[in-house]
Amino acid sequence: MSIPAQLSHLRLPVIGSPLFIISNPDLVIAQCKAGIVGSFPALNAREKDGEDIQLDAWLKRITEELDAYNQANPDTPAAPYAVNQIVHRSNTRLERDLEICHKWKVPVWITSLGARVEVNEAAHDCGGITLHDIINNTFAKKAIDKGADGLIAVAAGAGGHAGAQSPFALVQEIRTWFDGPLALSGSIAHGRSILAAQAMGADFGYIGSPFIATDEANAVPEYKQMITESSAEDIVYSNLFTGVHGNYLKPSIAKAGMDPDNLPVSDPSKMNFGADREKPKSWKEIWGAGQGIGAIDKVQPAADLIARLSAEYAAAKQALCNG
Template sequence: MLPPILQNLRIPVVASPMFIVSGPDLVIAQCKAGIVGSFPALNAREKDGDPIQLEAWLTRITEELDRHNQANPDRPAAPFAVNQIVHRSNARLERDIEICHRHRVPIWITSLGARTEVNAAAHDCGAIALHDIINNVFAKKAIEKGADGLIAVAAGAGGHAGPQSPFALIQEIRDWFNGPLLLSGAIATGRAILAARAMGADLAYIGSPFIATEEANAPAEYKDMIVESDAMDIVTSSLFTGVSGNYLAPSIRNAGLDPEALAHADASSMDFGQGSSKPKAWSTIWGSGQGIGAVREIQPAGQLVDRLAGEYAAAKAELSSM
C-alpha cells in the first residue's frame, strides 16, 4: 500500500525534477493540478552573500499551496518533493538537507548514491524518501539503506536513463519489494500511465513533457525542440556528464557535433560542485526522454495534466469494456 501522502493524487503521477527546468512556478502548477511536483535542490542557486534561494523557494511553494488549499478545500493541491543529489562532489548536500528538514519537505527524492543519514533526516521530519535506481542491485541497496520507495529509471527516460526495459526492471523489483514503486521512461500519455500501473508500478514518473509548458524554466528554443522532435531524435551518450544520458540530437548538431559520432566520457568526470555535472561548454545540449512524440504544443502545466487525466480515464474505460 502507498503511504498516505501519495494516496489521493488526481492521477498516479509524480513529476520528475529536471535540472534548470523545474522551479517554483512549475512545481506549484503541477501540485495545484493534482500531481506531485518536484525540483532539484541544486536548481535553487544564489550568488555569494545573497539570501539562500532554497529557503525562499520552499517558503513560496508552501505558502502558495496553503493558500490554494484554503480556497479550494474540495480539490487540495498534491504534495511536493525536493531532489537531493547524493554525490560526493555536491558540497551543498548537508546544508540543503538541513533546510529541507527545517521546512519539513514532505517527499525527498535522492539520486546518484543511497545514504542512510539522508533517509534518516527525511524520516526525522516526517517525510518519505524515494530513491532512483537503474537496476535491481541498486534497488536492493537503496532499501537496505532506508529508502521508503524506489523510482525505476528505465530505458527511454530523460536525463541519466538506465539501459533496461521497464518490463524487466519492474518485474525483478516486484519479485521482492512491495513498497512504493515509481516508473520512469518515455511516459507521456494517459495510456502509458495505465500501462505502468498494469506492469506493477504504483505511479508514473514524468519529466520531458513538462519541458514544453509555460511554467518550465527552459529557453523557448528548448520548448520548441521538444514539440518538434520525437523518439528518433533522442541520442544516448556519456560525453556530456560522464554517465549515459538521453539528449536531443538537434541540440547536439547546433553545438557543432555529430550525434552519431560522439566520444565517450568516464563517470569520474562528474562534478556537482557548481550545481551540475554538465560542463558549461555543454549548456545548450538539452536532455529529453523518448516519449516526446506525444507532445504537440506548448501549454500550461495544468492543461497537460488535464490531458493526461482524460487519457488515463479513457484508457481504463476502454480496457474495462474489452
C-alpha cells in the same frame, strides 16, 4: 501493497520528475495544484555570494502558496511537493540543503546518484518519505537496505540520466521482493502509458520531458519548441556530458557543433555536481529529453498538460475495462 499517506490521494498517479535547471517554483506549484506531485532539484535553487539562500526562499513560497490553495479548496487539495537531492560526493551543498529541507518539513524527498542512510533519516525525522531513483535491481536493493521508503525505476527511454533496461524487466525484478511505492520513468507522455505502468506493477508514472514544453518551465523557447518538433528518433544516449548515461536531443548536439552519431565516451570518475564544475560553454545548450516526446506537439500550461493526461488515462482505463 501500502502507499504512504503523502502519495495516497493524488488526482492522477503521477510524480513530476525533477528537471535540472528547468523545474522551478512556478512549475512545481502548478503541478501540485493540478493533482500530481511536483518536484525540483535542490541544486536548481542557486544564489550568488552575499544573497539570501534561494532554496529557503523557494520552499517558503511553495509551502505558503500550497497551504493557501488548500484552505481555499478543501475538496480538491493540492498534491504534495518533492525535492530532489543529488547525493553524489561532489555535491558540497548536500548537508546545508538537507537542513533546509528538514526545516520546511519537505513531504517527499527524491534521492539520486547514491543512497545514504543519513538522508533517509533526515527525511523521516521531519515526517517525510524518501524515493530513490535506480536503474537496476541491485541498486534498488541497496536503496531499500539503507532506509528508502520507495523506488523510482528509471528505465530505457527516460529523459536526462537514464538506465538501459526495459521497463518490463526492471519492474518485474523489483516486484519479486519489494511491495512498497514504485514509480516508473521512461517515455511516459500519454495517459495510457500511465495506466500501462500500473498494469506492469508500478504505482505511479514518473514524467519529466513533457513538462519541459510548458509555460512555467524554466527553459528557453528554442528548447521547448525542439521538444514539440522531435520524436524518439531524435534522441541519443550518451555519458559524454555528465559522466552518467542519459538521453539528449540530437538537434541540440548538432547545433553545438558535434556529431550526435559519433560522440566520444566520458570517464565516469570525472562526474562532478559541485559548484566548481567546468564544462565547455557549448554544452550549455545540450538539451535532455526522453523518447516519449513524440506525444508532445505544443507548448501549453502545465495544468492543461495534466488535464490532457488525466482524460487519456480515464479513457484508456474505460476502454480496457470494456474490452
